[in-house]
Amino acid sequence: MADFDAIDSLLAAxxxxxxxxxxxxxxxxxxxxxxSKAQVARALGVSPSTVAGWEDAREPSGEIxxxxxxxxxxxxxxFEAGAEPxxxxxxEKAPAATAVSPDPGQEDSGEGxxxxxxxxxxxxxxxxxxxxxxxxGFAQHLDPADCQAVTRAVSAPAPPASGAAEAxxxxxxxxxxxxxxxxSQGPARxxxxxxxxxxxxxxxxVRSALAEHQGDVEAATAALxxxxxxxxxxxxxxxxxxxxxxxxxxPWIPGILKKQTSRGADxxxxxxxxxxxxxxxxxxxxxxALDINGAYLSALKTHxxxxxxxxxxxxAHDRRRAGVHLITPPAWEHEDVLPNPxxxxxxxxxxxxxxxxxxxxxxxSGPKYGLCAPPEIHESYTSGATENLLEKFRVALxxxxxxxxxxxxxxxxxxxxAMYSKFVSTMGxxxxxxxxxxxxxMHIIRSQAFANLWMKALKAHDEGLTVVRAMxxxxxxxxxxxxxxxxxxxxxxEVKVKDAYAAAAGTGEEE
Amino acid sequence: xxxxTIDFGKYGARGIKGSEAVARKLDELxxxxxxxxxxxxxxxxxLHYLTRTxxxxxxxHDAGLTVTDxxxxxxxxxxxxPSKANLERIERAYRSVRRQNVARHLLxxxxxxxxxxxxxxxxxxxxxxxxxxxxxxxxxxxxxxxxRIVAAWAAGDDQGLDDAWTDTIVDLGSQWGQYEYVTNVGFxx
Numbered sequence: 066m067a068d069f070d071a072i073d074s075l076l077a078a079x080x081x082x083x084x085x086x087x088x089x090x091x092x093x094x095x096x097x098x099x100x101s102k103a104q105v106a107r108a109l110g111v112s113p114s115t116v117a118g119w120e121d122a123r124e125p126s127g128e129i130x131x132x133x134x135x136x137x138x139x140x141x142x143x144f145e146a147g148a149e150p151x152x153x154x155x156x157e158k159a160p161a162a163t164a165v166s167p168d169p170g171q172e173d174s175g176e177g178x179x180x181x182x183x184x185x186x187x188x189x190x191x192x193x194x195x196x197x198x199x200x201x202g203f204a205q206h207l208d209p210a211d212c213q214a215v216t217r218a219v220s221a222p223a224p225p226a227s228g229a230a231e232a233x234x235x236x237x238x239x240x241x242x243x244x245x246x247x248x249s250q251g252p253a254r255x256x257x258x259x260x261x262x263x264x265x266x267x268x269x270x271v272r273s274a275l276a277e278h279q280g281d282v283e284a285a286t287a288a289l290x291x292x293x294x295x296x297x298x299x300x301x302x303x304x305x306x307x308x309x310x311x312x313x314x315x316p317w318i319p320g321i322l323k324k325q326t327s328r329g330a331d332x333x334x335x336x337x338x339x340x341x342x343x344x345x346x347x348x349x350x351x352x353x354a355l356d357i358n359g360a361y362l363s364a365l366k367t368h369x370x371x372x373x374x375x376x377x378x379x380x381a382h383d384r385r386r387a388g389v390h391l392i393t394p395p396a397w398e399h400e401d402v403l404p405n406p407x408x409x410x411x412x413x414x415x416x417x418x419x420x421x422x423x424x425x426x427x428x429x430s431g432p433k434y435g436l437c438a439p440p441e442i443h444e445s446y447t448s449g450a451t452e453n454l455l456e457k458f459r460v461a462l463x464x465x466x467x468x469x470x471x472x473x474x475x476x477x478x479x480x481x482x483a484m485y486s487k488f489v490s491t492m493g494x495x496x497x498x499x500x501x502x503x504x505x506x507m508h509i510i511r512s513q514a515f516a517n518l519w520m521k522a523l524k525a526h527d528e529g530l531t532v533v534r535a536m537x538x539x540x541x542x543x544x545x546x547x548x549x550x551x552x553x554x555x556x557x558x559e560v561k562v563k564d565a566y567a568a569a570a571g572t573g574e575e576e
Numbered sequence: 577x578x579x580x581t582i583d584f585g586k587y588g589a590r591g592i593k594g595s596e597a598v599a600r601k602l603d604e605l606x607x608x609x610x611x612x613x614x615x616x617x618x619x620x621x622x623l624h625y626l627t628r629t630x631x632x633x634x635x636x637h638d639a640g641l642t643v644t645d646x647x648x649x650x651x652x653x654x655x656x657x658p659s660k661a662n663l664e665r666i667e668r669a670y671r672s673v674r675r676q677n678v679a680r681h682l683l684x685x686x687x688x689x690x691x692x693x694x695x696x697x698x699x700x701x702x703x704x705x706x707x708x709x710x711x712x713x714x715x716x717x718x719x720x721x722x723x724r725i726v727a728a729w730a731a732g733d734d735q736g737l738d739d740a741w742t743d744t745i746v747d748l749g750s751q752w753g754q755y756e757y758v759t760n761v762g763f764x765x
Binding site: 314315316372373499500502 | 702
């Protein structure tokens with residue numbers, strides 16, 4: 066008999082192959098469902114790299130193909146019906162309507178269910194508090210009494226019992242879901258993890274300020290601006306929870322980073338661009354002054370030294386470290402079309418620059434650009450560096466900013482702006498923020514903003530625009546059709562028009 | 577205490593006493609006149625600070641500025657300039673009066689909301705032969721009660737400050753002896 070069964074199954078397998086969507090669509094479906102490759106692979110009984118292959122170019126065959134097609138069909142059907150994504154759980158998941166967390170007894174007897182106990186508690190997918198067990202890949206509490214999400218659970222169905230085949234539609238308010246490829250910073254990189262990012266501190270602050278001032282927008286904004294610095298520090302603490310590196314707030318600071326007098330400056334050159342083109346091309350031109358949105362916010366992503374700065378002399382640049390460097394800058398021969406990357410420096414000779422400026426110079430001296438000779442590094446104060454130190458903080462602020470722009474919420478916008486700009490300007494020796502004493506970070510972040518502006522100027526130049534002026538952190542004046550180079554808008558990757566004026570060759574003056 | 581370092585720097589480690597680093601940090605937080613006493617501006621500012629009220633005059637006297645009122649008036653009027661020794665005395669008196677005046681306020685800030693987080697940056701071992709180097713990590717701790725530390729600092733009592741600080745860092749655990757000497761102690765108030 067068994068022989069005939071085998072033959073029957075063989076005969077059944079011979080038939081039209083199940084139709085699969087294009088590889089790109091497969092990946093999109095899986096990512097929209099917030100399923101990891103590993104989860105899909107486990108459900109289908111293949112290895113994650115096989116799934117990756119299917120999503121790239123390869124085609125599954127045989128029975129696996131049928132199952133994969135079934136999965137993709139199911140996902141596609143789910144998203145097509147997506148109008149009511151949360152409230153349409155699968156019929157067999159009956160308890161979803163009452164939606165407390167799964168009953169342990171029921172779950173254990175059910176087939177295909179794997180309850181693992183966890184050595185290290187992980188956040189429960191329902192309530193976010195540490196849970197000691199995992200059901201079908203989802204950390205959760207077995208006892209509903211432990212789970213605090215009962216009130217919320219009405220909108221969040223219980224996770225499916227049978228592995229990864231069906232996923233609950235994603236949480237609508239998940240702030241980080243837009244970055245499928247970004248590495249999560251938590252201990253585990255599970256697709257279904259409740260976003261462990263900061264709670265909605267910004268939104269809460271705005272709401273409470275509005276409530277306190279009975280909806281008086283101006284008073285609420287003033288109150289929020291006043292508390293922007295402590296709030297930014299709180300948000301920073303919140304975003305560094307469980308992170309790999311500590312924020313070292315009070316390290317020893319070398320003399321070059323100390324102010325010489327109470328109102329004086331220290332010895333660091335931040336390379337602020339302040340450049341106007343010497344000679345315009347002949348004729349009259351329409352000059353557009355572009356404004357880079359949230360320049361300091363974007364500059365929070367930079368290589369920041371973690372610990373105490375250590376002195377070294379005569380060493381080549383180490384990519385894994387960051388800090389300040391005493392360099393002799395190379396000669397700059399493109400002054401007539403592009404600003405000098407070290408800014409307007411009147412004095413010759415060596416100067417202390419920060420990491421972003423040095424990296425910019427090294428990049429420009431490399432084979433790809435070949436715009437100048439490499440800088441000569443004499444001395445450095447550096448420490449091990451990471452680009453991700455303020456990343457979560459930046460993303461939280463950026464998300465709040467984007468949401469505020471989309472909703473036309475001027476209060477939040479002002480508040481977010483005050484948070485990041487005051488955070489940067491007071492993280493040095495300021496008395497307004499004594500919790501953080503990192504003049505090196507302050508200089509590095511500013512320099513990063515300037516370096517970003519410089520790269521934008523280069524991009525404009527390379528795309529055939531005429532760069533007329535680069536000023537401060539965020540001002541770029543160009544001649545030509547800039548819309549094909551830069552996107553216009555209010556997002557951090559976009560630019561907005563500050564001004565448009567006419568200029569003629571010879572005078573170089575605006576009229 | 578057996579964990580104390582006996583011959584610091586024998587193998588090339590560099591650092592300062594933790595209590596000294598704390599005193600420096602407290603001085604920095606206390607702030608004050610930055611112009612040196614040798615400049616006329618700095619001298620006048622200090623003299624005004626020390627003679628503004630009867631209370632201030634008494635504190636200055638107690639802090640070692642034991643010149644007559646006549647001399648002080650002459651200095652303030654610019655008729656005479658203090659000698660080098662007296663300039664030093666003025667500076668020292670200013671330091672200690674300033675500390676006493678600021679101590680109460682500083683103490684309140686340090687003790688408020690559950691104490692202050694302190695960062696301890698370990699000593700510098702870069703000059704120590706490789707086999708003798710030890711792993712000494714950067715540590716942080718929360719100091720809840722600052723009363724003894726600030727009192728000893730305000731009184732200029734180095735030994736008392738050292739004792740108070742040693743009693744504090746014992747909370748670091750059995751490794752606390754490694755943090756008797758440090759490169760820096762960081763905290764804010």
